Amino acid sequence: MSQSLSPKRLSFEHLEDRLTPTFGIPWFDGSSLTLSFVPDGTDISGTQSNLFSLMNATASQPQWQREILRAYQTWAVEANLNIGLVADGGQAMGIAGAPQEDIRFGDIRIGARALSAPGSANSTMANAAGFDYDTRTWAGDFIFNSLYQFGIGSSYQGDLFSVALHEAGHSFGLADQNTDPTSALFNSYQGLWSGLSGADTAALRALYGARRDDQFEGPSGNETLATAYNLGGQTAVSADVTRIGDADVYKFTTPAFGSTGLTINLQAAGISLLTGKVTVYDAQGNAVASASTTDVLNNNLSITLPNYKAGTTYYVKVQGSGSDVFSVGSYVLRLNYAGGAPSGNVPSSYYGNFEYPATNNNTLATATTLAPVRTTSANSFYLQGSISGSSDVDWYKITPTLATPFTGTLFLGTMTATNGLLPSVTVYNASGQLLPTTVTLNEGGAYSIQLANATTGTTYFIRVAASAAAGSSASGTYTLGATLAPVAPTTYTHVTADTLTAPEAVQYTTMDVAGDRLTQFALTATGGSATALTAVRMTIYDATGHAVFTTVARAGQPLSTGAVWLVSGSYSVVFNAATQDGSALQSLGLVLSARTLSDPLDPIIVNPTVPPPPPLAPITTPTPTPTPPPTLPVIPPVTNPFAP
Incomplete structure (x- = not known):
């Protein structure tokens, strides 16, 4: 359909001052979180991620990935948390799916894209979303601003560990603060952060609790051969190296019959960032085999027991391989016997992700x-x-x-x-x-x-x-x-409301965004024709006239939502309504609300009592000069809201 109506200017309230991000909600299960690095080319609100090309320019891939993982692990060791590294399938960030345990990628995804340019108003170095129940797969995601340079151990550039340490706190559900520059949660970059403040640790533990000993410790622990946990018939355990210097020792006896060999596997990959060491002892306490790793990107271990003997008692000791934060974390230990003896499967309290109804469940009585x-x-x-x-x-x-x-x-x-x-x-x-x-x-x-x-x-x-x-x-x-x-309901902040009629089926406004952030919009339509399905489309355009977001709300139906990364600056917003059968538009009310999902790290000091850090280095390639804002309305003719 086509319309030649003159658009009407819609009043629009300023967004960012009042849209405070929602933080303070813990993940479903913080003890089994995963993380992945999104491949270059992954869509982030219409812009491709360039994380690998950005970081590979200043450090090797293992180096920069380790720094980011070290930041997350610095938080994890202080509470009942684990982060396991997994592969990322490259699906668009924010795609529909479960906020935790989506097998296509990590619960927390790390990417990079251009946000506001260094030196511009409200530019941010990085941004991360917290967890809540209505963020879809955006929960915990962390975006670097690829218009900055990042280095390792350099305060002049954006120190990779320090920036990641701040945003990791957001991924775990903690918000910015602006009173203590020693805190990793301070809202502007402070150069080099070495770790967490006491207040940081306390805030984290308020959400997840302190890290707990596993079930195999017993009243005296299980750190020595004398206090070893007897596996009996168990061939697999899921346990935890709870603190730096902790060790877990297990006692087992090989089967008297039916086994010809034994391989002991320690799995940490996908479970935690533990870099472990496994040592096997004979009954007299002599070490007979050992293996260790310091590579957090490849942190599984395997030992084939030499001179295997059936019906013989052995001990296996699991500990961290060093004295850094990667020497803490959960793991699965398996005894895999050769020759037909039972192999290790972890006794699990997990029921599985999928459950298909086995009976007819089309009534409440047969639910x-x-x-x-x-x-x-x-x-x-x-x-x-x-x-x-x-x-x-x-x-x-x-x-x-x-x-x-x-x-x-x-x-x-x-x-x-x-x-x-x-x-x-x-x-x-x-x-x-x-x-x-x-x-x-x-x-x-x-x-x-x-x-x-x-x-x-x-x-x-x-x-x-x-x-x-x-x-x-x-x-x-x-x-x-x-x-x-035990949390409050999700709420949106009212932004604007108005009415569309046949003479004024198009309304528009400009929207100023004071800072880079992930924003979720909720659009509702009411009224309209009594006989024809009526809807309104909202479209947001950047300063070049490029559509960066659109959603459609149908009259009388639940709200329509969508989330988009908005770079600091001015945008044009167009609302246009239509009926599905092309009949004359009746009075259609619209209500737009929004909420911010992410919290940024600012590149400049905001506390006047603290000296500013050295200036940050912008990228070496020139930033394109912005095109002047287009004349509204930005798209002729008006698009049918029912069109895809």
């Missing part, structure tokens, strides 16, 4: 009862299901349970959907009453709601179906997550 993701964390549930059409529904029953009762927020939603499925999720009590929930996320197959004042020990019923507006997108598979957490 599938879900087991929690972990027996040790019985407040989270996760499954995969499918919807066959507009008349199909799936019902699930959950009872979040924890040792310490609390009242909090129940977060529920589909993290991904296939075949274009547009899902809907609702929640009911045991009496079958629909409970009042708020939609907080609706984008790209991800659809989330939250229930305030939910309590542990209470049974809830979840109904999954195709959205009423799904049309031909009423079938496909989905992943569903549900978590009860």
